[in-house]
Amino acid sequence: MACAFTEWRRIKMSVVVHGSPLSPFTRKVTLVAMEKGISFESKDINPYNPPDHFESISPLKRIPILTDGAFRLNDSSAIAAYLDAAFPSPNGTIIPTEPKALGYALWIEEYADTALFGDISQGVFRPTFINQMRGEPIDTQMIEEAVRNKLPVRFQYLESEISGKKYFSENRLTVADIAVYAQLANLDHAGQLPEQVSYPYLMGHYSQMKARETSKALSSQESRYLKFMLSQLKSSLSVDGSA
Known part of the structure; x- marks a missing residue:
């Protein structure tokens, strides 16, 4: 699937991001590339039904994967760092160079990639969408537990940091x-x-990020992808007599 974001393309079409549109880590890498104006192509990989050769290109069986010619790299944080260093941009770096700013930015990235990801993915996203894509009911009890008891801790911390x-x-x-x-x-x-x-600074930050041209374009594409996937599921269930 070729990337549609031609307005962010500059040079070097050898860069390919292999991942899934709904993966937050694919999203992170894609936004880094778009914000830096890097020319790239996107290729879909379903991590729940990966190709036979998946482990040979992703030893941890995770997405995203970046290829730049013969060079291959795994892990979204490593990929973001590579893109930032390999493709200088007039807009500056995505990763700070001043030591304290660097350390702090990487810490917030790590918190998002681990604690925030775990509670959103396991507690909300998978019980909602992955269940549906597997023909299973939405797990409302698990979602409620995450929204009421787990995620507020994550939001409170990030609210204090962005305040x-x-x-x-x-x-x-x-x-x-x-x-x-x-x-x-x-x-x-x-x-x-x-x-x-409840979290005015964090939600204000989210709204600000969502309003960026890069995010708007990507979010629109993701929404279409999600709608398509769910409609395909509904059609298949109807054919099977399950709906």
């Missing part, structure tokens, strides 16, 4: 902002974002 600021680090867009947005976008797709009044 009074427009961006997490250096008062400009960095990988920290992209990483947090990339996770919250799946919560948005599931219709489970917290109310603005």
Whole structure:
């Protein structure tokens, strides 16, 4: 599937992002590439039904995977760092260079990639969408547990870190902002974002990120993909006599 974001293309079509449109880690890498104006192609890989050669290109059996000619790289954080270093941009770096700003941005990225991802993916996204794609009912009990008891802890921490600021680090867009947005976008797709009044700074940051041209284009594509996948499921269930 070729990437449709021609307005962000600059040079070097050898870069390919292999992943899934609804993966927050694929989303993170894709947004880094788009924000830096890197020319790239997207190729879909379903991590729940991977191709036979998947382990040979992804030893941990995870997405995304980046290829740049003969060079291959795994892990979204490693890929983001590579893209930032390999493709200088007039907009500056996505990863700060000042030591404290660097350390802090990488910490927020790590928090988003681990703690926030775990509670959103296991507690909301999978019980909602993966269940449906497997023909199983939405697990409302698991979702309610995550929304009421698990996610508030994550939101409270991030709210305290973004409070009074427009961006997490250096008062400009960095990988920290992209990483947090990339996770919250799946919560948005599931219709489970917290109310603005509860976390005004965090939700303000999310709205700001969502309004960026890169995010708007990507979100629109993701919504179409999700709608298509669910409609395909509904059609298959109807044919099987299950709906």
